Amino acid sequence: MLVPGIGLIIAFMLVPFFFSIWLSMHVVLVGSNIPARSVGGMFYSHMFSDPIFRQIFFRSLENNAIFAAVVVPAQTAIAMYLAILVNREGAFVKFCRTTFFLPVVFPMVLTSLIWRAILAPGPGGMLNAFLKLITFNHFTPQYWLGNVHLALPSIIVLSIWQGAGFQMVIFLAGLQGIPSTHYEAAQIDGANKWQLFRDVTFPGLRNTTIFVVMVTTIFSLRVFDQVYLLTSGGPLNATSSIMYLAVSQAYDQNNVGQGAALSVVLCFIILMLSLVQRQVLRERVD
Amino acid sequence: MAIAAPSKKRRRKIGKTSWGTYAILTVLMVLFLFPVYYLIVGSFEPVDQALNGFHAAVPSHLSFANYSTLNAAFFSNTITGSLKGFYTVSTLVSFIVVGGGLVVNSLAGYGLARLQFRGRRQLLLLVIVLVIIPFEAIAIPLYYMLSGLRNSLIVQALPFIGSAFSIYLFYTFFLALPPQLEEAAKIDGAGPWRTFVQIILPNAKPAFASVAILSFIQIWSSYLWPLLTTSQPNYYPLSVAIGNLVKQQASPNYGEMFAFGVLLVVPMAIFFIVFQRWFIRSVASLAVKG
Numbered sequence: 001m002l003v004p005g006i007g008l009i010i011a012f013m014l015v016p017f018f019f020s021i022w023l024s025m026h027v028v029l030v031g032s033n034i035p036a037r038s039v040g041g042m043f044y045s046h047m048f049s050d051p052i053f054r055q056i057f058f059r060s061l062e063n064n065a066i067f068a069a070v071v072v073p074a075q076t077a078i079a080m081y082l083a084i085l086v087n088r089e090g091a092f093v094k095f096c097r098t099t100f101f102l103p104v105v106f107p108m109v110l111t112s113l114i115w116r117a118i119l120a121p122g123p124g125g126m127l128n129a130f131l132k133l134i135t136f137n138h139f140t141p142q143y144w145l146g147n148v149h150l151a152l153p154s155i156i157v158l159s160i161w162q163g164a165g166f167q168m169v170i171f172l173a174g175l176q177g178i179p180s181t182h183y184e185a186a187q188i189d190g191a192n193k194w195q196l197f198r199d200v201t202f203p204g205l206r207n208t209t210i211f212v213v214m215v216t217t218i219f220s221l222r223v224f225d226q227v228y229l230l231t232s233g234g235p236l237n238a239t240s241s242i243m244y245l246a247v248s249q250a251y252d253q254n255n256v257g258q259g260a261a262l263s264v265v266l267c268f269i270i271l272m273l274s275l276v277q278r279q280v281l282r283e284r285v286d
Numbered sequence: 287m288a289i290a291a292p293s294k295k296r297r298r299k300i301g302k303t304s305w306g307t308y309a310i311l312t313v314l315m316v317l318f319l320f321p322v323y324y325l326i327v328g329s330f331e332p333v334d335q336a337l338n339g340f341h342a343a344v345p346s347h348l349s350f351a352n353y354s355t356l357n358a359a360f361f362s363n364t365i366t367g368s369l370k371g372f373y374t375v376s377t378l379v380s381f382i383v384v385g386g387g388l389v390v391n392s393l394a395g396y397g398l399a400r401l402q403f404r405g406r407r408q409l410l411l412l413v414i415v416l417v418i419i420p421f422e423a424i425a426i427p428l429y430y431m432l433s434g435l436r437n438s439l440i441v442q443a444l445p446f447i448g449s450a451f452s453i454y455l456f457y458t459f460f461l462a463l464p465p466q467l468e469e470a471a472k473i474d475g476a477g478p479w480r481t482f483v484q485i486i487l488p489n490a491k492p493a494f495a496s497v498a499i500l501s502f503i504q505i506w507s508s509y510l511w512p513l514l515t516t517s518q519p520n521y522y523p524l525s526v527a528i529g530n531l532v533k534q535q536a537s538p539n540y541g542e543m544f545a546f547g548v549l550l551v552v553p554m555a556i557f558f559i560v561f562q563r564w565f566i567r568s569v570a571s572l573a574v575k576g
Contacts, residue, residue, distance in 0.1 A: 001401065001478060005394025006409065008448020013416045013424060020427035030433045085311055088303055096315045101566060102322060105554045107507030109525045113532045113547045114321045117328065117540050120337055126324060129339030161321065166569060173570035215572075222422045225509045229532045243422050250426045251514055259426040267423045274418045 017267065023260035030254055043261035057262075060233075060240040067156060067241070068220035075160045076212050079167030084201065086168070087175045097172075101165035108162065108225035115158040116230055119144035145231050148238045155226055155239055163219065167212045174208030175201070214277045218270055242266050329353070329544035336540035352545035367519030367527060369549070375439065376506060376523040377553075382443040383505045384498050390448055391497065392490070395456025396482055400468070413457070416450035422510065429514045437521045442512050446505055452497045455571070459493035460486065496568035499561065506554055524550045 024043050026036040047057045086097040103111065118126040121143035128141035144154045182200045191199060202209075224243040227233060233240035233248065242262055250259025323343070328336040330348040335341065356369060398410055428445055435441035467489065471481045509525045516522055522530075528550055531543050558565055 001482075002394045002397035002409070005390040005448050005453055006413075008390060009413070009416055009450050009453070012428065012445040012448060013419065013450060014412070016424040016427040016431060017419060019431060020424065023427050023430060028430065030430060082314070085307065085314070090303065092308070093303070093311065096311050097566075098562065099315050099318050101569075102558075103318065104569070105503060105558045105565070106551060107509065107525055107554075109507070109509050109529045109532065110325075110547045110550055113528060113543055114325050116532055117337060117544070118321060118324065124337045124339055124342075126339070126342065133340065161318070165318075169566050169569040170572060172566075218418070218420060222420050224422060228513075229529055232533075246426055247510070247514070250429065256426065256430050260430075263423055263426045267419060270418065270420065270423060 020260045020263045020267070024257055024264050026257055028256050030256060039257070043258045046258065047261065047265070056237050056240060056245060059237045060242050060245045063152060063237075063239060064221055064223065064241050066152060067159075067223055068217055070156050071159060071163075071220050072213055072216045074156075075164050075167060075216055076209065078160065079164045079212065080171050080205065080209070082164065082168040083171035083175055084197075087172060100168055103162045104165045104169075106162060109229065111158060111162045112226050112229040115154075115161075115226075116145075119154055119158075121146060146235055148235050151231055151235060151238045155223075155230065159223070159226060163216070167216065170212055171205060171208055174205045178204035210277070210280065214274070217273060217277070221266065221270055221273075325544050325547055328541060329548045331541050331544075333539045333541050336544060352539075352541045355542055356545055356549065367522055369527075371520050372522055372524045372527045375442070375521060376525070378439055379442045379512075379523060380502060380505045382439070383446045384502050386443070386447040387449055387452055387501050388494055388498060391452035392456045392494065393482070394448075394453045396460050396486060397478075398453070398457045399460035401478060410457070413450045413453050417454050421445070425510055425514065432515065436515050437518045439521070441515045442521075442523065443505075445511065446501070446508075449501065452501060455497055455500075456490075456493055459490060463489060492567070492571075495561075495564050496571050499565055499568045500572075502557070503554070 025040055026038055028034075028036045046053055048054060082100050086093050086100065120126070121128070121141065123129060123132065123141050125141065125144070127144065128139070131139040132141070142150060144150050178200065182204065183196060186196055186200050222243060223241045224247065227239050227241050227244045228247065231239040233244050243266065246259045246262035246266070249255045249262065320343075327345050327348075328342055329352055330345070330350065331342065332347055332349070332351060335347050398406065398413070432441050432444070435444075463486070468481050468485055471485050476484070507525065508523075509529055512523045512526045513529065516526060519527070528543075528546055531538060531546060
């Protein structure tokens, strides 16, 4: 009964996981019969000692960290706020709920397509036109995705637009789990809206919040599609991510070993973070 | 798993909906909906209108021109591939992954939840660890392992049929089913297979719906894997075909690009509108996974 399912996940998840460690110590070429050549830890030392590659690698790590540091708190807060807003009745509220969730069914390719137009440079770009309007023509059109300082924030904004609805639904489920008697008791004590949130809603959503933070953190480390499609890691590596770097090494430059070494680093970071978060989760529940 | 749909009685617990709340909701709704609106309106606009500041958001000069261009491309079979081909690939791959996945993952989930055998705990631990590892982290070794299968349908589906995540969702669902259900069957001498088909399947529709929807969203949207494994346009799924348009550096024809994007999302959007309650429920069911 278990054989097909377990067999498939072993073959296509566990085996590649261990294979990536072997691969990261060998020079191989896709589409050639040249036998693999062992190079030991060369691809790892390359990340830390090669002056040019080291810079790109650390820039990508930093970008992933910035992405996570902004997206995790911002998206969690937005999603929680949206969930509280739409946790009531009415046709209009229901429509809003659908609207906030809609981008979740949008593939990242489509999200990138739409936002490429919104962020287009020059006065024709929608965002530029909007900002020009609300500042009474004082705003100078920006090249959002081509500016070293604006590219990463732009990628962050479109990622939050696409992902917030997903977390909102998880928070909604969490809100349903808070017994209404808790609210009634607090209201009898004369709690105001803010106190209700601080003393009833937020503690009630604690486990949901931890779960959402975990999922969003791992999501932040996986960023690839929007970077590959919109900026190719540029300008000047301002949007490069670990995953983007790994694919551009392994796929674009047929340097599979280096790509595999980066995958191993990514796996290591994710497993470490999961261990830490699981520990936090366990302590909090007790 | 057993999270109820938003029940009417429990809603609206925090005071009345004030005008301020409605105002905030409206602003947020416009912010979230605008990109979607722009996509749809833009898909009916000619090339010089679709990227023309605010004029692009005002429906004028509308025509089906972009769609008829795409329609012409639908049946043509050029070196750049045909739209019909992209649709076929995306649909077949999704069908294999969702259909095959429901069968193998539900069986594995049931086996983990109910069968007694040596190594069950270790196997469960393996599944949980594999849930944590995202596909991206193993995409590159997998790309090398399966490079002999490049440019085929099967290579696009193969890594996603078995899913640790789906197995775990099924496992938690089956674990929560009352064992009394199966006891009667056991007394009648039914083995685990017959019990699964006759007793479990009819009671597990919500779990199957959740897993089907979540894996459909995932596979229909997937971009990295088909990008790595296809180089011939007749094996491109829709996402890669559109990705190539988005990625091209020269200024593209935004109107046509929007129309193409609409066609990508239409099957998903129809699904979403018809089964909206189930979509939201399946995402909500993730909350208990932690």
